[in-house]
Amino acid sequence: xxxxxxxxxxxxxxxxxxxxxxxxxxxxxxxxxxxxxxxxxxxxxxxxxxxxxxxxxxxxxxxxxxxxxxxxxxxxxxxxxxxxxxxxxxxxxxxxxxxxxxxxxxxxxxxxxxxxxxxxxxxxxxxxxxx
Amino acid sequence: xxxxxxxxxxxxxxxxxxxxxxxxxxxxxxxxxxxxxxxxxxxxxxxxxxxxxxxxxxxxxxxxxxxxxxxxxxxxxxxxxxxxxxxxxxxxxxxxxxxxxxxxxxxxxxxxxxxxxxxxxxxxxxxxxxxxxxxxxxxxxxxxxxxxxxxxxxxxxxxxxxxxxxxxxxxxxxxxxxxxxxxxxxxxxxxxxxxxxxxxxxxxxxxxxxxxxxxxxxxxxxxxxxxxxxxxxxxxxxxxxxxxxxxxxxxxxxxxxxxxxxxxxxxxxxxxxxxxxxxxxxxxxxxxxxxxxxxxxxxxxxxxxxxxxxxxxxxxxxxxxxxxxxxxxxxxxxxxxxxxxxxxxxxxxxxxxxxxxxxxxxxxxxxxxxxxxxxxxxxxxxxxxxxxxxxxxxxxxxxxxxxxxxxxxxxxxxxxxxxxxxxxxxxxxxxxxxxxxxxxxxxxxxxxxxxxxxxxxxxxxxxxxxxxxxxxxxxxxxxxxxxxxxxxxxxxxxxxxxxxxxxxxxxxxxxxxxxxxxxxxxxxxxxxxxxxxxxxxxxxxxxxxxxxxxxxxxxxxxxxxxxxxxxxxxxxxxxxxxxxxxxxxxxxxxxxxxxxx
Numbered sequence: 001x002x003x004x005x006x007x008x009x010x011x012x013x014x015x016x017x018x019x020x021x022x023x024x025x026x027x028x029x030x031x032x033x034x035x036x037x038x039x040x041x042x043x044x045x046x047x048x049x050x051x052x053x054x055x056x057x058x059x060x061x062x063x064x065x066x067x068x069x070x071x072x073x074x075x076x077x078x079x080x081x082x083x084x085x086x087x088x089x090x091x092x093x094x095x096x097x098x099x100x101x102x103x104x105x106x107x108x109x110x111x112x113x114x115x116x117x118x119x120x121x122x123x124x125x126x127x128x129x130x131x
Numbered sequence: 132x133x134x135x136x137x138x139x140x141x142x143x144x145x146x147x148x149x150x151x152x153x154x155x156x157x158x159x160x161x162x163x164x165x166x167x168x169x170x171x172x173x174x175x176x177x178x179x180x181x182x183x184x185x186x187x188x189x190x191x192x193x194x195x196x197x198x199x200x201x202x203x204x205x206x207x208x209x210x211x212x213x214x215x216x217x218x219x220x221x222x223x224x225x226x227x228x229x230x231x232x233x234x235x236x237x238x239x240x241x242x243x244x245x246x247x248x249x250x251x252x253x254x255x256x257x258x259x260x261x262x263x264x265x266x267x268x269x270x271x272x273x274x275x276x277x278x279x280x281x282x283x284x285x286x287x288x289x290x291x292x293x294x295x296x297x298x299x300x301x302x303x304x305x306x307x308x309x310x311x312x313x314x315x316x317x318x319x320x321x322x323x324x325x326x327x328x329x330x331x332x333x334x335x336x337x338x339x340x341x342x343x344x345x346x347x348x349x350x351x352x353x354x355x356x357x358x359x360x361x362x363x364x365x366x367x368x369x370x371x372x373x374x375x376x377x378x379x380x381x382x383x384x385x386x387x388x389x390x391x392x393x394x395x396x397x398x399x400x401x402x403x404x405x406x407x408x409x410x411x412x413x414x415x416x417x418x419x420x421x422x423x424x425x426x427x428x429x430x431x432x433x434x435x436x437x438x439x440x441x442x443x444x445x446x447x448x449x450x451x452x453x454x455x456x457x458x459x460x461x462x463x464x465x466x467x468x469x470x471x472x473x474x475x476x477x478x479x480x481x482x483x484x485x486x487x488x489x490x491x492x493x494x495x496x497x498x499x500x501x502x503x504x505x506x507x508x509x510x511x512x513x514x515x516x517x518x519x520x521x522x523x524x525x526x527x528x529x530x531x532x533x534x535x536x537x538x539x540x541x542x543x544x545x546x547x548x549x550x551x552x553x554x555x556x557x558x559x560x561x562x563x564x565x566x567x568x569x570x571x572x573x574x575x576x577x578x579x580x581x582x583x584x585x586x587x588x589x590x591x592x593x594x595x596x597x598x599x600x601x602x603x604x605x606x607x608x609x610x611x612x613x614x615x616x617x618x619x620x621x622x623x624x625x626x627x628x629x630x631x632x633x634x635x636x637x638x639x640x641x642x643x644x645x646x647x648x649x650x651x652x653x654x655x656x657x658x659x660x661x662x663x664x665x666x667x668x669x670x671x672x673x674x675x676x677x678x679x680x681x682x683x684x685x686x687x688x689x690x691x692x693x694x695x696x697x698x699x700x701x702x703x704x705x706x707x708x709x710x711x712x713x714x715x716x717x718x719x720x721x722x723x724x725x726x727x728x
Binding site for chain 2: 002004006012016017038040041042070071073075076077079083085
């Protein structure tokens with residue numbers, strides 16, 4: 001598929017923005033929850049690949065729907081890698097730091113299922129991902 | 132100077148000065164001396180807080196209270212209420228637009244919480260391997276707009292007006308660079324992206340390429356359009372495998388969408404990008420050396436002129452831009468020069484990404500408007516020094532830069548101010564050091580790096596860096612003489628003035644700046660054979676204080692070279708000849724009986 005005109009580009013943007021606007025505004029059309037895993041070199045070195053795999057494994061295993069796992073670049077919190085951002089429709093995003101394999105199930109069970117914020121690992125809770 | 136209990140920081144940025152901030156400074160000085168507080172309260176004129184819309188800004192340290200829209204008439208009230216009575220003047224606080232809440236502390240403001248992300252706008256927000264997510268956040272719109280609505284000259288005009296300067300270190304105007312390359316007549320021109328990030332401790336370029344590779348591709352196409360080039364090359368070190376992989380994915384996706392390739396957006400403009408892997412040599416960050424390396428030759432610099440804008444890759448006009456510089460381009464084209472130039476200081480516009488590392492709590496990537504002070508970066512964003520230790524210095528500019536001490540913590544950071552205090556912006560590595568870091572040792576570390584990375588083409592750099600390293604090594608071993616300091620000074624000056632390229636010209640900076648600010652540490656090493664920070668192993672002498680030792684044997688048991696003798700419940704003694712100064716005994720002792728050098 002080739003993008004020939006600026007209008008076509010803008011059309012793609014309109015389509016795509018629905019998929020990502022959750023990250024900026026907390027709104028989502030299909031109520032999909034997003035889990036962003038920081039997968040830059042710093043994150044991977046600290047074990048984010050295991051974390052990502054664990055998310056995918058647990059989500060498949062438990063048949064959780066309306067959730068997607070996205071790998072993203074460095075969020076800037078190298079001091080607390082691996083970092084995971086949870087975006088739930090209608091809520092401000094939460095960024096967790098120092099996430100390990102064991103904590104993944106806590107995020108899925110307690111945060112996503114029960115809506116409980118896991119204070120011990122929270123780095124920041126805002127739309128403005130930089131601090 | 133007596134210690135002052137409070138500092139009143141008045142913004143001296145262009146925006147605030149035009150709103151009478153200089154008069155505010157004078158009024159504060161007058162009001163303080165009238166009240167008899169001149170000795171204990173200081174008034175400091177700072178650079179732009181980046182919050183010009185609310186100027187003039189006055190900030191009170193250490194209370195961290197932030198007043199906005201202060202007029203000279205408010206000064207008396209601030210002094211009377213805040214300074215003398217300790218009460219915050221509510222009506223001058225910043226009111227958050229959304230919540231109508233008054234915020235006394237500037238770090239509670241979303242403006243500062245946000246930092247200000249331009250180059251890093253998509254890092255950590257989008258999936259770097261999905262072009263659709265980049266497009267969702269206005270990706271490739273700048274390219275489309277430029278190709279269909281702007282002439283190349285107009286693009287250059289916008290870039291020049293924006294005031295964007297090279298983020299790789301030198302700080303040359305990007306728009307001007309593009310204009311010079313455009314003006315050179317040639318059948319073939321090139322755009323090269325310099326992704327050879329070589330400064331120890333700097334990782335912002337890598338993070339941008341890993342987190343948002345399309346922003347660099349789009350900007351290279353824009354540069355190609357502006358200068359009249361059809362080919363772009365990304366020169367990246369092979370040590371960045373993940374960044375390379377994501378670039379490859381991004382290039383393939385952009386080609387598939389027709390955003391790279393022939394007749395982009397159905398115009399006559401064609402542009403494609405290839406990746407060239409470098410072997411990771413520091414000197415290849417220098418643009419002429421980089422070009423030689425891309426051509427397949429030895430990565431050695433040549434003298435300028437001719438500049439690459441006239442004769443670069445394959446002897447054709449070439450524009451070489453750093454990754455972070457390019458990451459700023461698309462937003463400038465989309466949002467306009469005025470928007471970009473409203474951020475930052477008078478001569479340095481926009482933001483700068485810093486890789487914050489060393490003895491600071493929140494190690495990471497930060498992007499702040501130019502003119503932010505080091506104190507704000509280290510304490511407000513970086514969360515202060517690890518373990519509550521004392522801040523000693525911060526090193527900026529990597530091996531080309533110098534150290535900045537407490538004296539200059541409130542200096543607003545931009546290209547000119549850093550150069551004025553003997554350091555430089557460099558690519559943005561920022562290494563924070565505390566009381567345990569020895570400055571002679573730090574200088575030695577950087578010289579070890581530069582003498583290793585010197586390409587050897589010119590004599591001053593090849594021999595000069597080597598000799599300077601040897602002298603520093605001697606000093607850290609306690610074998611230095613006062614004569615060595617003179618030698619370091621003359622040698623440093625000579626290398627600075629006579630080396631061929633930036634590597635050599637800036638290599639003496641770590642020495643010259645530590646000599647300037649930490650002369651006493653050099654003296655301690657040379658005259659007292661002592662390392663005040665206890666970092667130089669050869670000079671470190673651990674001792675056991677007899678009165679405190681209870682003979683628990685804890686130290687003797689952990690000593691890896693068994694140099695501590697003494698029977699249980701008897702005083703222990705360290706054999707200084709055998710001691711390797713590892714510090715294990717110091718950590719093991721529960722009675723503070725081990726004296727650290």
